[in-house]
Amino acid sequence: MSHNSPLIPELQEYHRQVEAIKQDASDLMIGVTAAKFNWRPDPNRWSIAECLEHLNIIARLYFPIINQAITAARMRGWMSQGPFRYGLLGKIGKIYVRSTEPPPKMKFNSPKRFIPQHDRSILEVWPGFMVFQDRLHELISWANGVDLARVKIQIPATSLIKLSLGQCLGLVAAHERRHLWQARQVKNDPNFPE
DSSP: OOTTSOOOHHHHHHHHHHHHHHHHHHHHTTTOOHHHHTOOSSTTSOOHHHHHHHHHHHHHHHHHHHHHHHHHHHHHTOBOOOOOOOHHHHHHHHHHHHHHSSSOSSOOOOOGGGOOOSSOOHHHHHHHHHHHHHHHHHHHHHHTTBOTTTOEEEOTTOTTOEEEHHHHHHHHHHHHHHHHHHHHHHHTSTTSOO
16 A cells, blocks of 8 residues: 555544634634734733744644654555554553543643743744644655554654654644634633634
């Protein structure tokens, strides 16, 4: 199976999730001006800009790692059409991915390198976010035919966790939903600028 073949069901689902994320983000940005983009509900909470830039930072750091893992798997011949069995570590990974979904049930502190700067330009952050969504689609297509359970990827936020490629793609989507949900809470704040 090549990466140009129809996507296997698990990857079709991730592709669908990314499309939903793009739509949700586009809906979120309706009526958001440069000033509103950087508005914070209070000094200890992120703005819409910071939520999206955080996702851009993750994409800049994480997507090359995912790409390298897929490329290495292809070179090693680690190919499979599934279904994939994720085993005990997979169950732990599934819990980790689920804990990332919004609304947050657990709060995670972002490592310093993942914390966005305040006062970011809407003209940089927003188009960058959408470009990364297209890049995520490309990674999903590139993963097609690769053994999603066998390939393991180190999570950049912690050296303690490795996830399978399949779960890693699920984590990226869940993490994006989490921070889009957070950005939506900013826009829905009663003090959000008119």
